[in-house]
Each structure stands twice: as structure tokens, then as C-alpha cells.
Amino acid sequence: MLNRFSSRQRQALRLGWRFIYPYRKQALLALLALIITAAITLSMGQGIRLLVDQGFMTQSPHLLNQSIGLFLLLVLALAIGTFSRFYLVSWIGERCVADIRQQVFDHLIYLHPGFFESNRSSEIQSRLTADTTLLQSVIGSSLSLFLRNALMVLGGIVLLFVTNPKLTSIVVLALPLVLAPILIFGRRVRSLSRQSQDRVADVGSYVAETLGQIKTVQAYNHQATDQRRFGTTVEAAFEVARQRILQRAWLITLVIVLVLGAVGVMLWVGGMDVIAGRISGGELAAFVFYSLIVGSAFGTLSEVIGELQRAAGAAERIGELLAASSEIIAPTQGLQRSATRVSGRVELQAVGFAYPSRPTPPAIDGLSLTVEPGETLALVGPSGAGKSTLFDLLLRFYDPQQGCILLDGQDISRLDPQDLRRHFALVAQSPALFFGTVEDNIRYGRADATVEQVEAAARSAHAHEFILQLPKGYQTHLGDAGLGLSGGQRQRLAIARALLVDAPILLLDEATSALDAQSEHLIQQALPTLMSGRTTLVIAHRLATVQHADRIAVIDQGRLVAIGTHRQLIVESPLYARLAALQFNVVTQL
Ligand SMILES: Nc1ncnc2c1ncn2[C@@H]1O[C@H](COP(=O)(O)OP(=O)(O)OP(=O)(O)O)[C@@H](O)[C@H]1O
Numbered sequence: 001m002l003n004r005f006s007s008r009q010r011q012a013l014r015l016g017w018r019f020i021y022p023y024r025k026q027a028l029l030a031l032l033a034l035i036i037t038a039a040i041t042l043s044m045g046q047g048i049r050l051l052v053d054q055g056f057m058t059q060s061p062h063l064l065n066q067s068i069g070l071f072l073l074l075v076l077a078l079a080i081g082t083f084s085r086f087y088l089v090s091w092i093g094e095r096c097v098a099d100i101r102q103q104v105f106d107h108l109i110y111l112h113p114g115f116f117e118s119n120r121s122s123e124i125q126s127r128l129t130a131d132t133t134l135l136q137s138v139i140g141s142s143l144s145l146f147l148r149n150a151l152m153v154l155g156g157i158v159l160l161f162v163t164n165p166k167l168t169s170i171v172v173l174a175l176p177l178v179l180a181p182i183l184i185f186g187r188r189v190r191s192l193s194r195q196s197q198d199r200v201a202d203v204g205s206y207v208a209e210t211l212g213q214i215k216t217v218q219a220y221n222h223q224a225t226d227q228r229r230f231g232t233t234v235e236a237a238f239e240v241a242r243q244r245i246l247q248r249a250w251l252i253t254l255v256i257v258l259v260l261g262a263v264g265v266m267l268w269v270g271g272m273d274v275i276a277g278r279i280s281g282g283e284l285a286a287f288v289f290y291s292l293i294v295g296s297a298f299g300t301l302s303e304v305i306g307e308l309q310r311a312a313g314a315a316e317r318i319g320e321l322l323a324a325s326s327e328i329i330a331p332t333q334g335l336q337r338s339a340t341r342v343s344g345r346v347e348l349q350a351v352g353f354a355y356p357s358r359p360t361p362p363a364i365d366g367l368s369l370t371v372e373p374g375e376t377l378a379l380v381g382p383s384g385a386g387k388s389t390l391f392d393l394l395l396r397f398y399d400p401q402q403g404c405i406l407l408d409g410q411d412i413s414r415l416d417p418q419d420l421r422r423h424f425a426l427v428a429q430s431p432a433l434f435f436g437t438v439e440d441n442i443r444y445g446r447a448d449a450t451v452e453q454v455e456a457a458a459r460s461a462h463a464h465e466f467i468l469q470l471p472k473g474y475q476t477h478l479g480d481a482g483l484g485l486s487g488g489q490r491q492r493l494a495i496a497r498a499l500l501v502d503a504p505i506l507l508l509d510e511a512t513s514a515l516d517a518q519s520e521h522l523i524q525q526a527l528p529t530l531m532s533g534r535t536t537l538v539i540a541h542r543l544a545t546v547q548h549a550d551r552i553a554v555i556d557q558g559r560l561v562a563i564g565t566h567r568q569l570i571v572e573s574p575l576y577a578r579l580a581a582l583q584f585n586v587v588t589q590l
């Protein structure tokens with residue numbers, strides 16, 4: 001237990017060190033300022049002793065002037081030292097946290113999508129914000145408080161011994177009494193604070209989920225239930241926090257009682273000695289000063305240790321994020337580079353794939369398929385057949401467990417994912433738009449496109465007309481996730497974005513499903529132009545889309561059940577005939 005505890009803390013320290021290391025010069029200066037200020041504070045005790053014994057006792061104004069002069073000098077040095085220490089230490093804290101946030105984000109953005117399925121994004125968000133804030137307060141203050149107070153305790157005890165060994169023995173005897181509760185309660189505080197942060201993250205994710213779907217919530221009059229559930233989450237967070245602060249309150253109280261109790265005993269013994277003339281008044285004053293310093297430093301230490309332990313938990317969680325490695329990577333050996341512009345031949349060879357979170361049944365089951373350069377292949381099949389999953393595999397969001405996928409004859413698992421994805425333009429099933437202007441959103445995949453190119457893409461996607469009707473045209477700001485546009489408008493923007501990147505392979509996932517008959521008709525007319533010279537895979541739920549395709553692949557339960565033209569399939573594939581009769585007719589009539 002003790003071993004694991006310390007190994008975790010070592011891990012936290014290593015993480016801290018890794019981020020502080022680039023600023024070791026500043027850290028060294030801060031440490032210097034810290035030592036100097038601690039030394040000055042400690043020397044004040046000697047000043048008090050001189051003041052009492054020489055200034056007051058000898059009744060000499062000259063000596064008093066000298067003592068006060070020295071005192072003021074020390075105060076000046078202390079002020080300068082404190083300024084440097086505070087500025088430098090806080091600077092390092094803020095700097096490290098900025099670096100940590102950046103590094104964690106840089107790391108996350110390249111991780112395979114599967115990672116975000118097994119880790120809620122709200123949890124990750126809380127690690128990026130709450131945990132880093134905690135680390136910042138530790139690096140930027142608690143750590144320095146810890147060092148300073150540890151120095152005070154050590155220096156104070158040494159000076160206590162110098163001043164009066166007998167009284168000091170009382171302080172030293174009291175030490176284990178104080179240390180024991182610190183260790184016991186400190187450990188409880190630490191485990192509770194980890195739980196506490198998890199509960200707070202739950203609160204955050206509940207809010208995000210509910211408010212993000214506010215229309216559905218209100219449409220189903222689900223508010224009361226949500227209020228109740230949210231109440232439970234909030235109360236759970238409160239309960240854990242209450243236990244944590246209870247333990248912490250005990251910790252602080254015990255320390256105060258023990259430390260100040262010891263000081264009381266000491267004052268009594270020392271007072272007796274002064275009365276008996278065994279020590280001077282100045283000695284006792286200095287002694288009280290030091291024991292107060294040691295006592296308060298101990299109190300601060302016990303609080304700060306709790307904080308440091310909390311930070312160890314935070315560092316651990318951030319370390320976990322940084323340690324997560326992407327499962328979709330460029331091979332270290334046998335890495336190949338694809339041609340600058342591939343011809344667009346896509347070949348699936350006996351591909352088998354199951355989502356890691358759902359091993360059976362496989363989402364794709366021994367599927368083989370070849371798409372020739374420039375060909376348009378429509379994928380049709382019942383819902384859940386695995387059509388969208390095929391796109392995920394082509395883009396290497398996941399790697400298949402069996403078989404392989406070839407692009408222009410190259411196994412895509414031998415390619416760098418970024419190199420591979422350059423060749424694809426994707427319009428996803430639920431088009432993703434981002435906070436920003438309409439133009440930013442179209443330009444998403446190609447930042448260097450000219451305004452004319454953006455407009456041309458928008459025209460081809462039949463988005464230009466409605467964009468011009470927006471309040472500020474192409475400069476209109478969209479809310480989060482493209483809020484403020486209709487479903488069909490969103491899809492047309494997504495199509496324009498895909499067209500602008502001008503990739504050799506176009507992946508359309510039911511891209512026209514949310515369009516009204518008029519816009520769909522326009523896009524259908526444009527499709528031949530869009531598809532010419534490109535390999536196009538289009539997941540279709542509509543007859544119009546299917547008719548533009550050179551061939552149609554019928555997918556069911558992850559398997560390819562038939563492939564051919566509309567005419568062939570109507571005759572040969574009962575499933576296709578049924579789909580065509582039901583789905584296409586129904587959908588086209590809608
Ligand atoms: N992230 C995931 N984790 C686990 N299973 C998944 C995941 N995504 C999809 N599946 C499952 O894989 C199967 C294929 O899903 P896919 O999204 O490819 O279907 P689809 O053919 O695109 O259907 P639709 O026409 O409704 O869009 C389904 O059974 C689905 O439940």
C-alpha cells in the first residue's frame with residue numbers, strides 16, 4: 001500500500017519535473033529567492049532577541065536605533081525576495097499549465113476515434129480544465145508554500161535548539177504526535193478528492209448532454225425527470241465533497257490542537273525559567289517567535305500536503321491521457337507513401353471487422369469489393385448493415401481485424417493515416433459543422449482556397465443561393481455545431497466542403513437525405529459533374545442517387561449480398577427488390 005502510494009507520487013513528480021524542466025533557470029531563481037526569504041524570516045527571531053535584550057533591557061536609544069535600522073533593512077530584503085519569489089513561482093505555474101494543456105490537446109487530437117468511445121469527452125474535458133487548474137495551483141503556489149514551510153520548520157527547529165535545547169525537546173517530542181494524524185487523514189483526503197472530482201465531472205457532463213438536446217427534452221416534457229436525476233448527481237458530488245472536507249477539517253483541527261498545545265506547555269516551562277532567571281526575556285521572546293513559526297509552518301504544511309496529494313491524483317490522470325497511444329498509426333517498419341494523386345482504385349479483400357466495444361456479431365464480415373478509378377458505387381442495405389462502418393474503415397478510423405484494404409494496390413495499413421486521408425473527401429451521415437463563419441466551414445479541409453474557389457464549391461453544392469440570403473452571406477457566424485441552419489442547408493455546406501478539397505475519392509453518406517425535393521433534384525443534377533473523374537462511394541437511400549451509380553452493392557449484416565446495376569439487381573437480388581420497392585418508393589414520395 002505504502003509502496004503503491006509512493007510510486008504514484010513518484011509518477012506525479014516525474015510528470016511535474018518534465019514540465020518544469022524547460023524553465024529550470026526560473027525555477028532555480030525562485031528557489032534562491034525562497035531560501036533567502038525563509039532565512040530572513042528566521043533571522044527576525046534573532047533580531048527580536050537583540051531588540052529585547054539590548055534595546056529595551058539596556059535602555060540605550062543608540063542600540064535601539066541600530067536594531068531598528070537592521071530590522072528595516074531586513075524588511076526591505078524580505079520585500080524584494082518575496083516579490084521575486086511570488087512572481088517567478090506563479091509564472092512557472094501558469095507557464096507549465098499552458099504547456100500541459102497544449103501537449104494534452106496535441107496528443108488527443110491524433111488519437112484513434114475508438115479512444116473517445118471508451119472515454120467520455122466530458123471526462124477528458126474535466127481533465128484538461130479542472131485537473132490542470134489544480135496542477136497550476138500546486139506548481140504555482142502549493143509547491144513553493146511546501147518548500148518554504150518545510151525550510152521554516154527545519155530552520156526553526158535548528159534555531160530553537162540553538163536558543164534553548166531544553167524547551168526544544170518539548171517541541172521535538174510533539175512532532176510524531178502531529179505527523180501521525182497528518183499521514184492518516186492526508187491519505188483519506190486524497191482518495192476522497194479523486195472521487196470528488198469524478199462526481200463533479202458527472203455534473204458537468206449531465207448538463208452538457210441535457211442542454212445540448214434541449215428541444216428533445218422539452219418536447220417530451222422530460223424536465224422534471226432531468227431535474228430529479230441532476231439533483232441526484234449534484235447531491236452525490238456534494239456528499240463526497242462533504243466527506244472530504246470533514247476529513248480535512250479533522251486534519252487541520254488536530255494539527256492546531258496538538259501544535260498550539262505544545263506551544264502552551266512550552267510557554268509555561270519557559271515562563272518559569274525566566275521567572276527563575278535561568279534565561280533572558282529576549283531568549284524567551286525569540287523562542288516563542290520560533291515556535292510560532294514552526295507551529296504555523298507545520299499547520300500550513302499539513303494543509304499543503306493534502307493539496308499536493310490531490311495534485312498527485314490530477315497529475316496521474318493527466319499522465320494517463322498523455323500515455324494513451326493511438327491504435328491507428330503509421331507502421332514503424334515498411335512505411336509506404338502514396339502517390340501525390342492516386343487514381344482512386346479501392347479494393348477490399350475479405351475484410352472482417354467488429355467494433356472493439358461489440359465483438360459479436362462482426363459489423364463487417366468477410367467483405368470483398370473492388371471499385372475502379374472514376375467509378376460511382378452506391379451502397380444500399382438495411383439500417384445497421386455496416387455501410388457507414390465501411391467508410392470508417394476506408395478512412396482508417398478503425399483497422400479491420402481480418403483481410404485488408406488496398407488503395408491503388410497499396411495496403412492502407414502501411415500508410416500514414418494522414419497521408420491516406422488526403423485522398424478522401426467525406427460527407428458524413430450527420431454533417432459536422434463548427435463554430436465559425438460559413439466560409440470557415442466550407443474552407444475547413446483546405447485553408448488556402450481562394451474566395452472564388454469557396455464560392456464555386458458552394459455553387460456546385462447548391463448552397464450559394466441560401467448562403468447569400470443569410471444576414472452576412474459567407475461571413476455569417478454559425479453557432480456551435482452549425483446551429484441556426486436547417487438540416488438540408490447543413491448538408492449542402494458539408495457537400496461544398498467535400499467538393500472544395502477536390503480529393504480523388506468522394507465518400508457520401510446519405511448526403512442528400514435531409515434535402516427537400518427541389519434541392520435534392522439540383523444536387524442530383526450536379527452529381528454527374530461532381531463524380532466525374534472521381535471514385536465515388538455513395539451510401540444511398542434514394543432511387544435518384546442509385547440511378548446515377550455505375551454499380552450498386554447490396555450490403556446486409558456486414559456482408560456483400562449482391563452487386564450489379566439497378567436492372568440486374570431488381571431481378572437477381574430479392575433483398576434489393578424489396579428495398580427498392582419499400583425504401584426508394586417511400587422515400588421518394590416523402
Ligand atoms: N461505434 C460503434 N461501436 C459499436 N458498434 C457500432 C458502432 N458504430 C456502429 N456500430 C454497429 O455496427 C453495425 C453497423 O453500423 P453502421 O453505422 O455501419 O450501419 P449503417 O449501415 O450505416 O446503418 P444506417 O443505414 O442506419 O446508417 C450496427 O449494428 C451498429 O450498431
Ligand SMILES: [Mg+2]
Nearest residue numbers: 387388389429
Ligand atoms: Mg450509416
